[in-house]
Structure formats: C-alpha cells, structure tokens
Amino acid sequence: MNLLDIRNLSIELIGQKHDILAVDRVSLTMKEGEVRGLVGESGSGKSLLAQAIIGVLDESRWRVHADRFHWRGQDLLRLPIEERKAIISKDVAMIFQEPIACLDPTTTIGEQLEEAVPESMLYGFFWQKRQQRKKAVIKLLHRVGIKQHTMCINSYPHQLTEALCQRVMIAIALARRPILLIADEPTAAMESTNQGQIFRLLASLNQLKNMSILLISHDLENVTHWTHTITVMYSGQFVEAGTTKQIFTKPYHPYTQALLDSSPKANMHLPAKARLMTLPGSIPILQHLPIGCRLGPRCPRAQKQCVNAPKVKNYHGHQVSCHFSLKDLY
Amino acid sequence: MLLFFVRRLSLFLFTMLLLTWFAFSLAHLFPGDPLINLTGQVNANPEQLIALGQQYHTEDHMIFQYFSYLEHIISGDLGLSMASQLPIASELANLLPATIELSIVALAIAMITGVPIGFVAAIYHKRKVDDVILTFSMIGYSIPIFWLGLLAVLIFSIELGWLPSAGQLSLIYEIDHVTGFLIIDILLSDNTYKWQAFADATAHIILPACVVALAPATIFIRLARTTMLEILETSYIKAAKAKGLSFRQIIYRHAVRNAMIQVVRHVGLQFASLMTLAMVTEVIFSWPGIGRWLIDSIYQRDYTAIQNGLLVLSIFIFIVHIITDLTYAGLNPLARERSYGS
Ligand SMILES: Nc1ncnc2c1ncn2[C@@H]1O[C@H](COP(=O)(O)OP(=O)(O)OP(=O)(O)O)[C@@H](O)[C@H]1O
Numbered sequence: 295m296n297l298l299d300i301r302n303l304s305i306e307l308i309g310q311k312h313d314i315l316a317v318d319r320v321s322l323t324m325k326e327g328e329v330r331g332l333v334g335e336s337g338s339g340k341s342l343l344a345q346a347i348i349g350v351l352d353e354s355r356w357r358v359h360a361d362r363f364h365w366r367g368q369d370l371l372r373l374p375i376e377e378r379k380a381i382i383s384k385d386v387a388m389i390f391q392e393p394i395a396c397l398d399p400t401t402t403i404g405e406q407l408e409e410a411v412p413e414s415m416l417y418g419f420f421w422q423k424r425q426q427r428k429k430a431v432i433k434l435l436h437r438v439g440i441k442q443h444t445m446c447i448n449s450y451p452h453q454l455t456e457a458l459c460q461r462v463m464i465a466i467a468l469a470r471r472p473i474l475l476i477a478d479e480p481t482a483a484m485e486s487t488n489q490g491q492i493f494r495l496l497a498s499l500n501q502l503k504n505m506s507i508l509l510i511s512h513d514l515e516n517v518t519h520w521t522h523t524i525t526v527m528y529s530g531q532f533v534e535a536g537t538t539k540q541i542f543t544k545p546y547h548p549y550t551q552a553l554l555d556s557s558p559k560a561n562m563h564l565p566a567k568a569r570l571m572t573l574p575g576s577i578p579i580l581q582h583l584p585i586g587c588r589l590g591p592r593c594p595r596a597q598k599q600c601v602n603a604p605k606v607k608n609y610h611g612h613q614v615s616c617h618f619s620l621k622d623l624y
Numbered sequence: 625m626l627l628f629f630v631r632r633l634s635l636f637l638f639t640m641l642l643l644t645w646f647a648f649s650l651a652h653l654f655p656g657d658p659l660i661n662l663t664g665q666v667n668a669n670p671e672q673l674i675a676l677g678q679q680y681h682t683e684d685h686m687i688f689q690y691f692s693y694l695e696h697i698i699s700g701d702l703g704l705s706m707a708s709q710l711p712i713a714s715e716l717a718n719l720l721p722a723t724i725e726l727s728i729v730a731l732a733i734a735m736i737t738g739v740p741i742g743f744v745a746a747i748y749h750k751r752k753v754d755d756v757i758l759t760f761s762m763i764g765y766s767i768p769i770f771w772l773g774l775l776a777v778l779i780f781s782i783e784l785g786w787l788p789s790a791g792q793l794s795l796i797y798e799i800d801h802v803t804g805f806l807i808i809d810i811l812l813s814d815n816t817y818k819w820q821a822f823a824d825a826t827a828h829i830i831l832p833a834c835v836v837a838l839a840p841a842t843i844f845i846r847l848a849r850t851t852m853l854e855i856l857e858t859s860y861i862k863a864a865k866a867k868g869l870s871f872r873q874i875i876y877r878h879a880v881r882n883a884m885i886q887v888v889r890h891v892g893l894q895f896a897s898l899m900t901l902a903m904v905t906e907v908i909f910s911w912p913g914i915g916r917w918l919i920d921s922i923y924q925r926d927y928t929a930i931q932n933g934l935l936v937l938s939i940f941i942f943i944v945h946i947i948t949d950l951t952y953a954g955l956n957p958l959a960r961e962r963s964y965g966s
Pocket residue numbers: 307316334335336337338339340341342343391512579580
C-alpha cells in the first residue's frame with residue numbers, strides 16, 4: 295500500500311485578473327520507508343507542491359485541487375479540512391527552505407523545540423509534563439547530533455550557524471515522530487562537509503526509524519546518492535518519475551537528459567574543458583507560461599504536437615510525460 | 625548591549641549640543657538684546673546688565689558665550705520669564721509634569737485600544753471586520769482635534785454631565801506638591817480624602833486624554849495591522865503551522881510578540897506628535913500644563929520662555945525616544961547585538 299498517493303494535483307495562484315496555474319496536474323506517490331527525490335530547476339514549483347501537501351498554503355492566495363489524495367489508504371479529500379489537517383500534521387513533518395527564517399527570531403530555540411513536542415506524548419500533571427518536555431528536547435537535540443544542548447537551548451536563532459539551525463529544524467520535525475518527512479532543500483547554501491552530515495543524518499533516520507523522506511532539491515546529481523526514487527518537475531509540470539537507477543541511466547524525458555548532461559559527474563568521459571550540454575534559455579516565469587508542454591520553447595525534440603500537454607505514460611513504473619520520449623533510443 | 629548603550633549616549637550628547645546651540649541662536653535671532661532674551665532680565669538696571677554680561681561673556685567670541693550659556697543651563701538656570709519674572713526652571717517644574725501625565729495616559733489609552741484592534745484587523749484581513757476597522761481609523765484620524773475636544777466637552781460635560789470639562793482636580797481637594805505628577809502625589813499623600821481625590825483626578829483626566837489619544841490610536845491601529853500582516857506572512861509562522869500549533873497558539877506565542885516589538889519601535893516617534901496634540905488640548909480643557917504656558921508666552925513675546933521651554937520639551941521628547949529604543953533593544957534579541965547607531 296502506498297503511503298502517499300497524489301494524482302493530478304494542481305495549484306493556482308489567485309490573481310486579480312485571472313488565475314495562474316503554478317503547478318499543473320502533478321502526481322506523486324511515496325511508499326513506506328522510501329526516500330524520494332523531488333528535483334527541478336529553481337522556480338519549478340517544488341516548494342509549492344510540498345506546502346500544498348502539508349496544507350500551509352495561504353487559502354486566500356492559492357487554490358489547490360487534486361483528483362486523488364490518499365494518505366495510508368485513507369481518502370483525505372473526503373474529509374473536512376480540519377480533520378485532514380489534523381491527520382497530516384500528526385504524521386507528516388516538513389523542514390522548510392532557509393532554516394533561519396523558519397525560526398521565530400524572538401523566541402529561544404529551547405522554547406520552540408518544547409512547543410513542537412506534542413501533548414499526546416506527555417502524561418501526568420503539568421509540572422511533570424514540563425519536565426518531560428525538557429527531557430524530550432534534549433533527547434531530540436542529541437538525536438540530530440547536537441551535543442552542546444544547553445548552549446543551543448538558550449540561544450536565539452541568529453546566534454546559531456545555518457547548519458545548526460537546519461539540525462534544529464530537523465529536531466523540531468522529528469518531535470512528532472513523523473512517518474513522512476518532507477525536506478525542502480535541506481542543504482542549500484551549506485558547505486559540502488555540512489551537506490554530507492545532514493544527508494547522512496537523514497539517511498540514518500530513514501534506515502533506523504523507517505521514516506519516509508521526500509527530499510527536494512534543484513540539483514539532480516546531489517541527491518541521487520541518497521534516494522531510492524526520483525520525481526522530476528519542470529515549471530510546475532510533471533516530467534518523469536522512476537527509480538534512481540532508471541532516471542540516472544535511462545532518462546526518458548529530454549529535460550531529465552539535459553539535467554544529467556549538464557552535471558559534471560555524470561559526464562566523466564568528456565574531454566577536459568569541453569562544453570557541458572545545457573538547454574538554451576531559462577525557466578519561464580509564472581506570468582508567461584507556454585501552452586501545452588512547458589518545456590516546448592527550450593526542448594530540442596519539440597514538434598508541433600507539443601502545444602498539447604502530453605499524457606503521462608507508464609513503462610514498468612517508469613513514468614514519463616512527453617510526446618517524443620527517448621525510450622526508443624535505448 | 626553595552627555598546628548599544630554607549631552609542632545611544634553619544635547620540636544623546638551630540639543631539640543635546642545641537643539643541644542647545646539652536647536655543648542659543650534663537651536668542652540672537654529674536655528681536656531685542658540677545659543678553660536680555662537669554663536671561664529674561666527685562667527690568668535690570670545698567671549695572672546689573674554689565675554684571676550679567678560678564679557672566680555670559682558677551683564681550684567674548686560666540687563660542688565662549690555659548691559655553692557660558694551651557695554652563696547656566698546645566699546648573700539649572702534657565703533665566704526668568706519676561707512676562708512674570710519668575711524663574712523658568714521652577715515654572716517648568718510646575719507645569720511640565722501635568723503635560724507629561726496627560727501624554728502618558730493618552731499614550732496608554734492609544735496603545736491599549738489601538739494595538740489590539742490593529743491585530744484583530746490583520747487577523748481578519750480581507751473580511752468585513754478589517755474593512756470596518758480601517759474605515760473608522762481613517763475617519764478618526766481625520767477629525768480635527770480642536771473640534772473633537774469641544775464636541776467632547778459639549779456631550780460628556782454639558783449635556784450628559786458625566787465628566788468635568790476643565791482643570792486637573794477639583795479645588796476642594798488640597799494635595800501637597802511632591803513630584804509634580806498629580807496622580808502620584810495623591811497616592812503619596814496621607815489625606816483622609818485620598819481616594820476621593822484620586823477618583824476626581826481620574827475623572828478629570830479621562831476626557832482630555834481620550835481626545836488626545838484618538839489620532840495616535842488610529843495610527844497605532846494601522847501600524848499594528850501592517851506589522852501583523854507582515855509577520856503572518858513570514859516563514860516562521862508557516863513553519864509554526866507545520867509544527868501542528870493551532871492558530872491561537874501561533875498568534876499568542878509568536879505573532880503578537882514579534883509584532884509588539886515592531887510597534888514599540890515606533891512609540892518614540894508617535895510620542896512627539898502626541899505631545900503636540902496634548903498641548904493643543906490643554907487649551908481647550910484648561911489643563912495646567914506647559915502647552916497653555918507656551919502659547920501664552922508666544923502671545924506675550926516672552927522670548928526667554930519660548931526658547932528655554934522648547935529646549936526642555938525637546939530634551940524630554942528625546943529622552944522618551946531613547947527609552948523606547950532601549951525597550952525595543954531589550955525586547956528584541958536581534959537588536960541587542962546588532963551594532964548600529966541610528
Ligand atoms: N508567495 C508567492 N507569490 C507569488 N508567486 C510565488 C509565491 N511563491 C512561489 N511563487 C512562484 O511559484 C513558482 C514556484 O515556486 P517554488 O517556490 O515552488 O519554486 P521551487 O521549485 O521551490 O524553487 P526554488 O528552488 O527556488 O525553491 C515560482 O515561479 C515562484 O515565482
């Protein structure tokens with residue numbers, strides 16, 4: 295049974311004149327204990343999708359619609375909003391992009407951690423609960439590899455480094471013992487040693503606690519080492535999904551191909567100083583989205599037919615959304 | 625924090641220099657003999673004037689004159705009022721506390737009503753409540769204070785007879801002058817009618833304080849509203865939502881605190897305009913404060929009083945600025961360490 299099964303999720307930005315389809319019918323499935331990478335260029339709607347899943351998008355500005363939204367076999371779309379939120383916030387945790395901005399600057403780390411410990415994990419009278427909260431916080435900090443817990447508890451966010459803040463964010467996310475952790479660019483703007491530490495921490499959580507992780511990144515190459523499966527997005531549209539191996543060795547979609555070609559590690563055989571292959575142009579802005587397949591203007595294989603959005607085709611679990619996929623080349 | 629304090633102190637000293645220099649130059653810009661303008665000794669005979677001139681170094685360079693003027697100010701000698709021939713320092717000591725009292729009560733009213741209403745408006749953003757609050761705050765802001773004061777007297781004192789319309793305290797109570805702040809003096813005194821006097825003083829201050837508070841309250845409403853809206857958009861509020869906190873918890877634990885800090889930052893600025901409003905209102909309500917005294921001084925061309933009264937008033941407003949800055953720094957962990965001196 296799938297842990298999370300989302301079919302054709304769309305997110306519209308409500309505008310004054312007309313609405314803009316920022317995320318266009320993206321599907322996403324997650325199995326229990328799976329680490330899935332969600333990859334796409336900056337601005338492809340990865341963060342929007344993640345925020346829509348946990349339901350923190352501002353309802354007055356965004357409209358979210360999905361054909362199917364199952365969580366552990368339960369159809370969340372049939373439930374009233376409050377119940378849906380309760381279920382999601384119990385089992386799904388998210389660490390946002392830019393950890394420092396996600397911590398309240400005027401509250402100590404300790405307090406912010408304490409309030410993340412759910413009431414249901416405590417018992418006894420309120421003074422006993424306070425003690426338990428304090429203990430739980432220290433344990434959480436140890437779990438994410440922060441040893442100087444007293445220093446950390448009494449600090450304000452701006453007094454900590456970016457990497458420490460990210461660990462604190464992970465600790466906050468872990469407080470509810472989530473089944474699924476959504477990590478939105480957890481290592482952006484970090485040195486590579488710190489990046490490795492964070493990834494290893496996430497990997498160990500996945501292995502020891504069987505926690506599923508949705509790992510969001512703009513860098514395909516960066517996450518392949520840590521993921522079982524990968525979903526690629528471009529400009530709010532679904533591109534391709536499959537196991538990491540499928541995506542890495544036999545990409546079916548021209549965009550995934552281009553992503554791989556532009557990464558130096560996957561092109562070890564290239565002669566020194568040769569040009570890396572990249573797609574011309576850049577990702578379209580929300581106000582000027584092309585019709586049909588949004589990759590069209592940049593795509594080397596584009597033809598007339600591409601003004602109609604392609605349907606998702608499934609080849610043994612390797613899904614691709616393209617009229618002229620590269621499948622036949624292999 | 626220490627660095628922060630030192631920076632503020634140096635800023636304070638520098639501003640004091642500028643302010644005193646300005647007051648000093650006023651004495652030269654006003655018509656008449658600068659020495660008489662500075663000291664207010666209109667009835668002095670020639671010998672006295674010569675002695676005074678020596679004290680103030682009138683024969684020496686401007687800089688020496690300025691420093692001797694500074695010396696007098698620092699020792700508490702602000703000259704005599706040209707009109708009443710009383711020392712200005714003692715007049716100010718009598719009058720300024722009444723104005724400060726009125727302003728502080730008005731500020732409290734403005735903040736206690738304005739800030740929560742602003743927060744409510746932000747929480748109900750884009751709904752009826754928000755629109756209604758915004759409309760009323762626009763109307764409240766545009767009402768001229770003189771008209772409002774007269775209207776308040778007409779309704780609450782004359783028609784309804786609920787509240788007194790003039791003065792600070794009924795003449796039947798006699799309170800010893802200790803600090804100059806009437807309410808504090810009443811509480812300090814041990815008269816048998818202490819609590820009646822307190823009630824009477826409270827009744828007297830309500831009407832003028834509310835009149836003064838109206839415009840600043842509308843400013844606080846809009847200030848609190850925009851700040852709260854900004855805070856509700858921040859990532860840490862979103863993250864708090866994702867943590868599973870309820871809307872209530874998010875507002876009370878995170879949003880209000882952060883918004884309050886930003887509001888406190890603007891109190892100093894608002895206080896200056898509030899003092900001006902208070903001085904105008906004093907005239908309507910015959911409040912024995914510095915406002916009426918200053919306006920009278922202007923009518924009587926009492927240059928010494930104008931110049932030194934303004935000086936003391938600006939010093940006071942500047943001190944309030946510094947106090948709010950320090951409060952802001954005390955509340956905001958970020959500002960405590962950031963080393964800016966603005
Ligand atoms: N609050 C917002 N208001 C208007 N447009 C927004 C807002 N948030 C995101 N967008 C737009 O939605 C699109 C997708 O944004 P999103 O943040 O999901 O991208 P992303 O894939 O997470 O990129 P990044 O790698 O930069 O985080 C972008 O074009 C962005 O400009």
